[in-house]
Amino acid sequence: MARAARSAPGGAVIGSYDDLAAWLAGRERAELDEPFTYTLGADGVLRLAPRRSEHVACAGGEPVCAAGELGFARGRGEGRWLVAEASNLSTGYCPDVTCWPALAAALDHLGVGRPDAWTYPITFRRCAACGERNIVRDHDFTCALCAAELPRDWNFA
Template identity: 45%
Template structure:
């Protein structure tokens, strides 16, 4: 089962991107390569993109500078993070992270990403190339990225819980 991640970022960001089109659905390698080549940052070698996996199991991508909540069309997701793409010698996904401070997904969201990458049939890593651990501070409510196993709030110094503690939106099957 995959966890469903609701948006937990600042409400003002959600409001600011409310009218932004959702990310582009990627269902085939040609979709991914075509989207990448249309990006101004595409240098014919690599590109890093924002991505989400929707509750319907669809991979969506958007420019890296995009907010994940915009890429997701404001909806909850099964996974969110960044993909690094390479075109030569063949299209491949070189890197995948769960870096999204808007959704704060657990590294276990890999289980929702992997089937999408396998369905594309392009080379990809066997796991997240960089896994982020997120916790909400029970004292001040701040979202934190846990670094080097240091479970202490960056803002107020309170101890952070050992387990993921954002509002649980439920489980998907």
């Protein structure tokens, strides 16, 4: 997957609030109604891509600190863009919910308003029995494919 991602166009590099505003200004109205794919590289660089983009492609196949989806809205007053929705939903990277502080710090550095925590936290676990990636729902740590018990701790390192 990483090899294919390196040949796909990467996400837009967002290095400042102005970069974010310019990138969002270039989006169609229908795109703005949905969250966007994001990655936060190990180098601290935030990248954005349309929602149905692969996270590994968005990151250029590089390691990440965080990945998922961000939904943006205009704030009251000056109408600056802010993050209204934030998740770690990335089946390419399966990031742990503990990556929130890294994303929060990156958004703060850019001057982008944000929620205090994930609005949609996702718990990922890899099944030790069959290797399948799983999303844990309702605290049910059972593999969706083979019904084995999933580890309680994140295991995608």
